[in-house]
Amino acid sequence: MNPVERAKVYADLSRDLLAQKNEPLTLERIAELAVQVVPGCEWAGISLRTARSPAEPGASTGPLVQRADELQESLQQGPCYDTSVENETHIIGDTRTDHRWPEWAARVADLGILSVLSVQLLGAEGELLGALNLYAPQVNAFSRNDLDEAHLFAAHAGGAIGISREVSGLREALRSRHLIGVAQGMLIQRYGLTLDQAFNVLARHSQESNTKVRDVAAQIVEDGSLPATHDEVRVASPELAN
Structure with a gap:
C-alpha cells in the first residue's frame, strides 16, 4: 500500500x-x-x-x-x-x-x-x-x-x-445514578422522607451490609424489596425522630 x-x-x-x-x-x-x-x-x-x-x-x-x-x-x-x-x-x-x-x-x-x-x-x-x-x-x-x-x-x-x-464507564455511572434516584423516590413515597434522608437510608444500609449503594438501590428497584423497616429508616435518618 x-x-x-x-x-x-x-x-x-x-x-x-x-x-x-x-x-x-x-x-x-x-x-x-x-x-x-x-x-x-x-x-x-x-x-x-x-x-x-x-x-x-x-x-x-x-x-x-x-x-x-x-x-x-x-x-x-x-x-x-x-x-x-x-x-x-x-x-x-x-x-x-x-x-x-x-x-x-x-x-x-x-x-x-x-x-x-x-x-x-x-x-x-x-x-x-x-x-x-x-x-x-x-x-x-x-x-x-x-x-x-x-x-x-x-x-x-x-x-x-x-x-x-x-x-x-460513563454508561454504568449514568445507570447507577438512575437506579439510586429511583430507589430514593420509592423511599420518599413510602416513608415521607426528604431526598437527603432517602440517600442516608441507602448509605446506612450499604455500610452495614458491606454492599455498594448502587446494589442496594438495584435491590429496591428490581425486586421491590426495601432494605429497612420503618424503625430502621428512622435510625438511619435520626432527624425524623424529632
Whole structure:
C-alpha cells in the first residue's frame, strides 16, 4: 500500500472499531481486523491485563487461538503472556525450535501454530492494556514489514479499547445514578422522607451490609424489596425522630 491507501485503510479501521457498541464487540472486531491487516497473520487473539490475570483471553478468531491463549494464562508462559506483563514485543519464527517458553511452544506446535507475533496494546495514556496475539501455521511467517504493520494496527486497537472502556464507564455511572434516584423516590413515597434522608437510608444500609449503594438501590428497584423497616429508616435518618 502507498501512504494514501494506508491512511484510508486506517481511517476506515478506526471508524469501524469506534462503531462497536461495547468492549467485547470491540475486542472481537480487533481480532478479526488483525487477520485482514497484518499480511502474515492467519489467526489472532487478545490477552488483557485484568484484576484476575495479567493475560486473560479477551477475544479470538476461533477455538485454536482461544486454546493457545488459555494455555499461556494457565502455564504463565508464552510470548503473549510476557508481552502483557513486560510491555515488550515478542516474535517466534518456529515454535518447534524456540526454547524460551518450552512447554507452551511444544503444545501450540502440536496444534499447528508455528509462528507467533505478540505486540503491546496501549491505552491513550500509555497504560499497558494487554497484548495482540498473531499466529500463523508457517515457519517465519512474520517479516519486518509485518511487525511494523502490527505495531501500527495495535496503536489504533489500543485506543479503541480505551475509548470503549471510557464509554462503558460513563454508561454504568449514568445507570447507577438512575437506579439510586429511583430507589430514593420509592423511599420518599413510602416513608415521607426528604431526598437527603432517602440517600442516608441507602448509605446506612450499604455500610452495614458491606454492599455498594448502587446494589442496594438495584435491590429496591428490581425486586421491590426495601432494605429497612420503618424503625430502621428512622435510625438511619435520626432527624425524623424529632
